[in-house]
Amino acid sequence: MLALNGCEGSTSTLQPAGPAAEVIATLWWVMFIGATLIFGLMMALLVLSFRARPQTGSARHQTRIWIVSLGLGFPVVVLLALLAYGLVVGERLLPRDDVAVVRVSAEASRWTWDFTYDDAPGLHTQNVLHIPAGRPIDVAITTADVIHSFWVPRLAGKLDAIPGRVNVLRIEADEPGRYQGLSAEFAGSGYDHFYFTVTAHDAAGWAAFIGGDAE
Template identity: 50%
Template structure:
């Protein structure tokens, strides 16, 4: 007869490995769950709220399931129509309606604040390179290296010279498409100086996996000099 303890020990390894793999994806330079900006914090908050709501809903359904399994006849006095209404409409609505309301609230926070004219940086995508142009700094350019000032909203004007790409700095904000012949605007704000990473998040060809870029967030007083130095040195980060 098989020893249950050995069976549990065999299951423990893959379960622990799965939990470690899942938790390791919650951190790192491309993690949306370690936000470093106002918009990214709103997105992370929405994710955690949706996760909590789904856990509550799953728990309620699981409780009903266990009651049916371990207490035969439980709920038999409730008509089928009432089960459909209570279980199919009321139960999800109790969880989903608050989640929708919070989602709308969080979505409003992602919109650019009115009455502001922040600095502008142009992000130009081309297989498989990002070129960043700084109109407020004399139009200098850097390749695969984006400089941003800390604590300052910046409008990233995103476009493409060939196919559809997508601009994304996970720790700062959501993603936005880079469309040929069209300019999309994404407002980002980095909380503090440091090095971050961004990438193309839309499959754009065989070189898509290498289409990423470094993001250097400078102190506001150092930003202009850092941009000019990077452009003068022809810095290209991959």
């Protein structure tokens, strides 16, 4: 648990602030628990393998049961369960058209993000993405030069910005506030400082921003 103390801060995926990030954090914990169970069993079998025991037919039969049913069967069952759960969770994270969403565009370049807003044609911000809190946002992601990535760890997963393509990522913030975004894709010298900010507004703040009354 001491190692988990490092999983905190503005870019921690274990401190979700939106529904998509919550799903991803839950998936992480489920996989962590599954991996821990497999590791614990393997360590137990390793310890048991060093115990002196008589080489009788019964002992060999018991050893075979441990190896086949636990050493092989248990990890296979756990891994298949984790795979099935991961596929279900991944499908849940896909953008859907059954809810009203706010649509924005994000274009990356070395070393800035340019954001435009469908609700306010002509409105443009740089390195600060403004969104309304409590509403799903579809971010249309592309790039003007090389491959980058759009990642706001506390709001959603990572999606690459690819030249000539538009990839759509759905994000949502539960509460108004500021959330750290970054590019986790190597794109040349300077990429490690390629950050941006997501500012989530309450209803009044979003209306003021769209109306041009907020910075």
